[in-house]
Amino acid sequence: MKADAHRRHAESLERAIALASPDPTTSVAIIEIAWGAAYHWISYGCIQKYQQHRDKHQGLTAYLVGLGEHRLAQWWRNFEDVRQAGFYGNQIGESEVQEALDLLGRIRTWATI
Amino acid sequence: MKMIPIPTWLDEASAALVEETVSLLIQRYADILLAVILFGSIARHEERPPDDTCPSDVDLLAIFDTTDRLVRPHREDIFATIIDACALHLDAPREVNVLLSDRTMQSWDSMFLDNLARDGMLLYACGLLPAPLASRQSFQGVLEDKGVRR
Numbered sequence: 001m002k003a004d005a006h007r008r009h010a011e012s013l014e015r016a017i018a019l020a021s022p023d024p025t026t027s028v029a030i031i032e033i034a035w036g037a038a039y040h041w042i043s044y045g046c047i048q049k050y051q052q053h054r055d056k057h058q059g060l061t062a063y064l065v066g067l068g069e070h071r072l073a074q075w076w077r078n079f080e081d082v083r084q085a086g087f088y089g090n091q092i093g094e095s096e097v098q099e100a101l102d103l104l105g106r107i108r109t110w111a112t113i
Numbered sequence: 114m115k116m117i118p119i120p121t122w123l124d125e126a127s128a129a130l131v132e133e134t135v136s137l138l139i140q141r142y143a144d145i146l147l148a149v150i151l152f153g154s155i156a157r158h159e160e161r162p163p164d165d166t167c168p169s170d171v172d173l174l175a176i177f178d179t180t181d182r183l184v185r186p187h188r189e190d191i192f193a194t195i196i197d198a199c200a201l202h203l204d205a206p207r208e209v210n211v212l213l214s215d216r217t218m219q220s221w222d223s224m225f226l227d228n229l230a231r232d233g234m235l236l237y238a239c240g241l242l243p244a245p246l247a248s249r250q251s252f253q254g255v256l257e258d259k260g261v262r263r
Contacts, residue, residue: 056167058167058168058170058208059208061196061199061208062199062203062205062208065196065199065200065203066203070193070196070200073196073199074189074192074193074195074196075192077192077195077196077211078188078189078192080210081192081210081211081212081213084210084212085212085213088212088221088222088225089214089220089221089222089225093182095182095183096182096183099183
């Protein structure tokens with residue numbers, strides 16, 4: 001997928017978050033969608049900054065560290081924790097949604113400046 | 114404080130990454146780190162091999178002495194520590210996922226806790242385990258075997 005397509009995907013997913021946000025029962029969906037949007041922003045940013053990206057999320061942390069993007073890798077790892085905790089522990093509440101949205105905002109900013 | 118050996122069936126580079134991750138967490142969070150548990154397919158020895166197109170990740174649960182579910186205000190620094198370990202072992206074919214937990218473990222699904230107790234491998238413990246795990250017999254046995262006093 002090319003950079004513009006990744007950006008369009010990310011923006012489309014973010015519109016879905018905006019539609020879902022008023023409903024508190026959508027917190028699991030918001031985190032899943034935010035995680036997907038973050039992945040597309042990372043792909044977009046990597047193509048813009050490095051003319052390369054990883055086309056799957058497996059191994060993405062090490063890939064980003066290899067590029068020297070330690071802070072971005074840290075945010076991605078944090079995102080994975082928020083998402084995976086939901087699989088194992090039902091730990092999805094307002095705090096987790098806010099954490100996910102904060103991380104998405106940081107990642108979008110990284111990708112677009 | 115004890116660090117228990119990494120499973121022998123884990124490839125050398127991934128084992129080194131796990132050891133680095135746990136060691137750095139112990140070094141930097143000795144005052145609040147209660148336990149690190151290996152769980153999931155690697156713990157069950159049902160993992161996909163490292164040369165698979167999608168090798169199994171290494172799943173760790175790190176339990177901290179706090180009641181905050183997101184382990185704030187340490188959360189960001191803990192993930193920075195995990196990245197520091199990753200940077201030293203970029204050759205590892207497996208990713209190490211570290212889930213963070215508070216000591217109450219109240220919001221974890223009981224099935225997850227049962228699976229942890231059945232399949233999980235305690236890599237590190239400092240004193241008493243949180244009540245939801247201490248009451249599960251298998252972890253108690255491991256601690257006693259390794260000389261960690263309850």
